[in-house]
Amino acid sequence: MSTQNTFDIKTLYPRWYTYAAIVLLSTVLIGYLFSVAMGLRFTLSHVIIQSFVSTIVIWSGCMGIVTLTWLKFPWETRPKTHLIVEVSFILIYLATYISLYNLYNIGISGKTFAAGLEEYRADISMTILITFLITSIHEAHFFYKQWQFNFSKSISLEKDNLQAQYNALKAQVNPHFLFNSLNSLMNLLEDNPKAEQYVQNLSEYLRYVLLSSSRETVTLQEELENVEKYIALQKLRFEENFEVEVTVNMPSLQMLIPPLALQMLVENCIQHNVISKSHPLKVRIFDDENRITVVNNLQKKADHESTGNGLKNIEGRYRFAEEGNLKVESDEHFFAVSIPLLKNKN
DSSP states (O other), rough: OOOOOOOOOOHHHHSSSHHHHHHHHHHHHHHHHHHHHHHHOOHHHIIIIIHHHHHHHHHHHHHHHHHHHHSSOOOOHHHHHHHHHHHHHHHHHHHHHHHHHHHHHHHOOOOHHHHHHTTTTTHOOOOHHHHHHHHHHHHHHHHHHHHHHHHHHHHHHHHHHHHEEEHHHHHOOOOHHHHHHHHHHHHTTTTTTHHHHHHHHHHHHHHHHHHHHTOOOEEHHHHHHHHHHHHHHHHHHHHGGGGEEEEEEEEGGGSOTTTTHHHHHHHHHHBBOOOSSSOOOOEEEEEOSEEEEEEOOOOOOOOOOOOHHHHHHHOOOHHHTTOOOOOOEEEESEEEEEOOOOOOOO
């Protein structure tokens, strides 16, 4: 799944009064530092007119630049781009602010631009220091939030992984006993081709389930072959009331997918919809732009409440792979789930 940065301005300052308090305190501190550095008397008018305006403009600008940089170029994946973009935009913003500040001052005094820069050199130096101080505060806060987010994510993934292992152990059966029993059953059904085919499909389906439980991904071709066996088993149950159309392009077949993810989507279609002669269930499976989609006509069961556990299971496995995300679309006529096809790195 592509890493998604969850940070925004609300993450940095979750409440407006937090922002107001920080700016107010910073205004007093910066006004005092300005006064000391320039040998001026520390007055309320000086704080309000110069320090407050400078602080809120610089703080807001830095906050916007740092936030957008973290959103567009996360530090953990693109550190060089993050640093270059952030420093460049901070310098451009700072140069613009200093130029406008200088133009305002020389407009009052009537001096030249160069003379204004020379006269207000102490102001400009202090402004530069304050800007990078504020930027450092934002960056430090975001780094802390990033650490919190990654730590929470790693704990969650570890918990999900342990839960999956526990579920696998609960469902584990002795494969030799199972397949020997199925083979014995097939020998008893030699005169019934339909029953023999059913047992064979069931045997191959269960074999795939057991073997794929130890793998993180399988090729789409392997998954589709298993889904076809699952569909065959269901067709014996629903007959012509259950229709499935599969349209997949050849290049997609060698891409990867979490095992049983596609089968779970087809299973969801069956579990949550009415299937009868008057209301046949029609499912379509197709690929498009490195994604595989399962869509069905919507005819919900009146007495069936969906828990969403199936989709949460698939979403958790993609989150573990850190590539792509699920897309769900629906209206009164259809329900569709699209999942990413992962690139085969080999």
